[in-house]
Amino acid sequence: MYALEINGLGKVYEKGNRALNDVSLRVPQGSFFALLGPNGAGKSTMINILADIVRPSEGRVTLLGHDLFSERNWCKRRMGVVPQEIAFDPFFTPHEVLRFTAGLFGCRPDEAWLDELLERLELTRHAGKKARQLSGGMRRRLLVAQALVHRPELVILDEPTAGVDVELRRRLWDFMRELNAGGTTILLTTHYLDEAEELCDHVAIIDRGQLLTAQPMRTLMREIASSWLWLNYGRPVTLTDEDQVALAGFEPRGSEEGVCLKLGQSQDGQSTFHQAYQAAVARFGPPMDAGVRREDLEDVFLRLTGHGSQAQGSGVKS
Numbered sequence: 001m002y003a004l005e006i007n008g009l010g011k012v013y014e015k016g017n018r019a020l021n022d023v024s025l026r027v028p029q030g031s032f033f034a035l036l037g038p039n040g041a042g043k044s045t046m047i048n049i050l051a052d053i054v055r056p057s058e059g060r061v062t063l064l065g066h067d068l069f070s071e072r073n074w075c076k077r078r079m080g081v082v083p084q085e086i087a088f089d090p091f092f093t094p095h096e097v098l099r100f101t102a103g104l105f106g107c108r109p110d111e112a113w114l115d116e117l118l119e120r121l122e123l124t125r126h127a128g129k130k131a132r133q134l135s136g137g138m139r140r141r142l143l144v145a146q147a148l149v150h151r152p153e154l155v156i157l158d159e160p161t162a163g164v165d166v167e168l169r170r171r172l173w174d175f176m177r178e179l180n181a182g183g184t185t186i187l188l189t190t191h192y193l194d195e196a197e198e199l200c201d202h203v204a205i206i207d208r209g210q211l212l213t214a215q216p217m218r219t220l221m222r223e224i225a226s227s228w229l230w231l232n233y234g235r236p237v238t239l240t241d242e243d244q245v246a247l248a249g250f251e252p253r254g255s256e257e258g259v260c261l262k263l264g265q266s267q268d269g270q271s272t273f274h275q276a277y278q279a280a281v282a283r284f285g286p287p288m289d290a291g292v293r294r295e296d297l298e299d300v301f302l303r304l305t306g307h308g309s310q311a312q313g314s315g316v317k318s
């Protein structure tokens, strides 16, 4: 069973701006699913469609087998969405926000659960303050608590950790991991690709409204991530045509400090580490230092999209 099945989803905003183009995606029930993409890729549009904030131009979505658009109420009760935009009454206290939200879902507030949410999201100390007196990070955590009030089976988080410090982020993820271990499906967008790689067991990457890949994280990292042998010569190396020919099988790259060679597997399934190392030594002599680096999710993301996960920062790694 899939928590979400998205088929041919498309969105054209006014003035013909196409934000999503024929996206089809399956989110397995119980998965911790990362929806990744650079700025403007269409992530929030997709989440806002799921949250009933944006109307799709085309496509079909089912939640646990139920049609999202024709069975909205059934679906809303099973889904908790943490939006990017903060939107609650500034004069309510966190506790009042949660009680009010429970009412919106038509459930009697479960006081023990509300207290637990405030505790886990480190808002207990601030439970008496008005929402407008909370810091940006606290309001963001209150949004997470709000999405969990009715114990949804699917939790959707749009950039939940933006503006949340490292320590709190870690504790928030521990809580999400616990919910996930208890069977809750979690779909999240984030620009923190290291966190996505560590937390998520499935990943989809979209860019300019198109789905580039969607698979289990392990499969993506096994099939797309490669290993590189770097050789440090303590000087910049510019590859000549002869170097390119001699090292052709290793996709050689010169760098400020030496050379990088892509590793693969020989016919007998062994790593090509020795061949690559020897080929480099034959061209440039023994290096001062050498090592192997496996690409991480950010490298794969950069390769697939051609740019970083956010406009600023997250630049090309060396």
Ligand SMILES: Nc1ncnc2c1ncn2[C@@H]1O[C@H](COP(=O)(O)OP(=O)(O)OP(=O)(O)O)[C@@H](O)[C@H]1O
Binding pocket: 013, 014, 017, 018, 019, 037, 038, 039, 040, 041, 042, 043, 044, 045, 046
């Ligand atoms: N209300 C809107 N009206 C018109 N165009 C919009 C609207 N909302 C988003 N867009 C456009 O749709 C495209 C996708 O935007 P979206 O916010 O979904 O991307 P995103 O992947 O969430 O980006 P980010 O990581 O920056 O939040 C962008 O070109 C954006 O300018």
